[in-house]
Amino acid sequence: MPAAPDFPPAPDAVRPVRALISLSDKSGLVEVAQALNDLGVELVSTGGTRASIEKAGLPVRDVADLTGFPEMMDGRVKTLHPVVHGGLLGVRNAPAHAEAMDQHSIGPIDIAWIDLYPFESTVESGAGFEACIENIDIGGPAMIRSAAKNHGHVAVCVDRDAMDQVIAALTADGATSLNLRKQLAARAFARTAAYDAAVSGWFAAQVEDAAPLRKSIAGTLAQTLRYGENPHQTGAFYRTADRRPGVANARQLQGKELGYNNIADADAACELVAEFAEPACVIVKHANPCGVAVGADLSSAYQRALACDAVSAFGGVVAVNRPLTESDARLITDIFTEVVIAPGADDAAMAVFAAKKNLRLLLTDGLPDPMQAGSVFRSVAGGFLVQSRDLARITPADLTIVTKRQPSDAEVRDMLFAFTVAKHVKSNAIVYAKDGQTAGIGAGQMNRRDSARIAAIRAREAGEAQGLPSLAEGSACASEAFFPFADGLLEAVAAGATSVIQPGGSIRDAEVIAAADDKGIAMAFTGARVFRH
Numbered sequence: 140m141p142a143a144p145d146f147p148p149a150p151d152a153v154r155p156v157r158a159l160i161s162l163s164d165k166s167g168l169v170e171v172a173q174a175l176n177d178l179g180v181e182l183v184s185t186g187g188t189r190a191s192i193e194k195a196g197l198p199v200r201d202v203a204d205l206t207g208f209p210e211m212m213d214g215r216v217k218t219l220h221p222v223v224h225g226g227l228l229g230v231r232n233a234p235a236h237a238e239a240m241d242q243h244s245i246g247p248i249d250i251a252w253i254d255l256y257p258f259e260s261t262v263e264s265g266a267g268f269e270a271c272i273e274n275i276d277i278g279g280p281a282m283i284r285s286a287a288k289n290h291g292h293v294a295v296c297v298d299r300d301a302m303d304q305v306i307a308a309l310t311a312d313g314a315t316s317l318n319l320r321k322q323l324a325a326r327a328f329a330r331t332a333a334y335d336a337a338v339s340g341w342f343a344a345q346v347e348d349a350a351p352l353r354k355s356i357a358g359t360l361a362q363t364l365r366y367g368e369n370p371h372q373t374g375a376f377y378r379t380a381d382r383r384p385g386v387a388n389a390r391q392l393q394g395k396e397l398g399y400n401n402i403a404d405a406d407a408a409c410e411l412v413a414e415f416a417e418p419a420c421v422i423v424k425h426a427n428p429c430g431v432a433v434g435a436d437l438s439s440a441y442q443r444a445l446a447c448d449a450v451s452a453f454g455g456v457v458a459v460n461r462p463l464t465e466s467d468a469r470l471i472t473d474i475f476t477e478v479v480i481a482p483g484a485d486d487a488a489m490a491v492f493a494a495k496k497n498l499r500l501l502l503t504d505g506l507p508d509p510m511q512a513g514s515v516f517r518s519v520a521g522g523f524l525v526q527s528r529d530l531a532r533i534t535p536a537d538l539t540i541v542t543k544r545q546p547s548d549a550e551v552r553d554m555l556f557a558f559t560v561a562k563h564v565k566s567n568a569i570v571y572a573k574d575g576q577t578a579g580i581g582a583g584q585m586n587r588r589d590s591a592r593i594a595a596i597r598a599r600e601a602g603e604a605q606g607l608p609s610l611a612e613g614s615a616c617a618s619e620a621f622f623p624f625a626d627g628l629l630e631a632v633a634a635g636a637t638s639v640i641q642p643g644g645s646i647r648d649a650e651v652i653a654a655a656d657d658k659g660i661a662m663a664f665t666g667a668r669v670f671r672h
């Protein structure tokens with residue numbers, strides 16, 4: 140391990156003499172090169188970057204002039220040379236470093252503006268293995284790390300915003316401050332770490348390693364949050380390289396800043412509503428749906444979703460899977476709603492929402508593909524859990540009817556609808572549904588029978604509001620995991636369910652099937668469990 144050398148303190152102000160610019164994305168390059176040139180900073184660049192600066196009529200040296208080596212091996216070797224890295228790493232005020240720089244004719248490089256080969260977007264474009272490999276930048280991260288390590292003397296920029304901060308400092312003070320250089324270094328190391336996370340994640344997938352020895356998750360700040368789940372917790376929202384439509388890539392058109400819980404709830408709502416092909420609406424409260432329905436159009440889906448539990452829907456998150464129209468917006472704004480998330484909205488709908496200043500409207504320009512493979516993460520004390528996304532999707536062909544009575548076609552439709560909703564309800568989950576509308580949802584209880592009872596209470600109260608004994612009369616009951624005993628199923632039957640869908644697989648399945656037969660209901664096993672904790 141290298142010992143900490145006894146360097147003199149880094150200067151607060153560094154007046155830069157030379158900048159090295161090496162960019163794959165040349166946007167903004169000429170503007171910055173012009174500004175640096177005006178500030179009297181000498182420019183050095185790699186081939187393509189140099190050509191762009193030269194084309195703009197600005198003076199620039201080719202890095203090959205410094206190294207005495209041409210760019211070679213298809214650009215794999217351009218800047219990997221002691222003259223470049225010595226110029227970035229040399230501690231100017233350390234006598235031994237200054238002597239080495241002098242002895243080997245190494246000139247200091249005081250500013251480095253470097254982006255990296257576009258590895259992430261190359262992967263995203265679906266490029267083949269070799270193209271992805273060639274887009275792994277080696278020289279760029281090496282320079283960024285050298286410059287960031289030597290932040291005592293060098294200002295390292297990994298994006299245009301950082302470069303603008305340096306130009307602003309030079310324009311104001313003629314120098315970069317140590318504080319600024321430290322901040323830039325922290326940002327630079329975060330960039331190379333995120334880049335390596337993308338490369339290592341991609342490579343693990345290439346060799347089909349679902350549990351690599353080391354795992355990095357990278358994100359880019361989407362939004363600082365006023366606080367976390369509670370006001371005494373800090374919070375921030377990060378976007379990953381995955382461009383899936385959804386809450387992280389949504390445009391917020393209006394309303395107060397989104398909070399931590401709003402984002403979590405909007406995600407839960409958006410992921411569930413995307414499961415349905417028909418016009419659908421999901422109302423979420425505290426990460427669980429409190430009403431879900433499909434309909435001929437969004438207005439009808441919304442009204443039916445609301446009818447399931449209008450009390451819980453107050454202050455909830457509403458997600459839909461079609462662009463919103465004016466009439467949809469009028470219905471939704473009838474009660475207090477925190478967030479509306481939709482793939483789009485027409486001008487008339489937006490005008491209606493605009494009158495509700497506090498309502499946050501998020502447009503996703505698409506829906507998350509429920510069948511898209513990916514990973515989900517969860518932190519635990521001292522670690523984190525990783526699992527693949529739950530891609531379970533049950534079709535009629537997956538069902539095994541285990542009772543004497545066969546379900547009707549309508550019952551099968553309701554079973555599948557209820558089971559889809561149950562997949563998005565915290566365990567233990569019981570969902571009663573009829574005609575593409577949830578009738579009652581029981582979520583997050585420590586035993587299944589309680590979930591069945593709570594769902595029954597919701598269905599009864601919603602029914603009473605419509606002059607019916609219960610919305611669960613003639614409903615399908617979905618249980619996201621098997622019934623360990625017959626008691627939960629009997630609660631469902633008592634609530635009015637005439638069909639049940641559940642994974643099966645309990646050692647007491649025979650007992651549960653016998654209870655179903657005894658009550659004359661139809662029951663289907665899915666063979667797949669959809670826990671959500």
Ligand SMILES: NC(=O)c1ncn([C@@H]2O[C@H](COP(=O)(O)O)[C@@H](O)[C@H]2O)c1NC=O
Nearest residue numbers: 162163185187188215217218255277278279
């Ligand atoms: N190999 C090297 O020595 C090297 N040095 C810089 N680069 C990258 O080359 C790109 C710029 O190339 P150009 O200026 O030739 O268009 C930058 O994204 C930079 O990160 C390199 N490329 C890849 O590793």
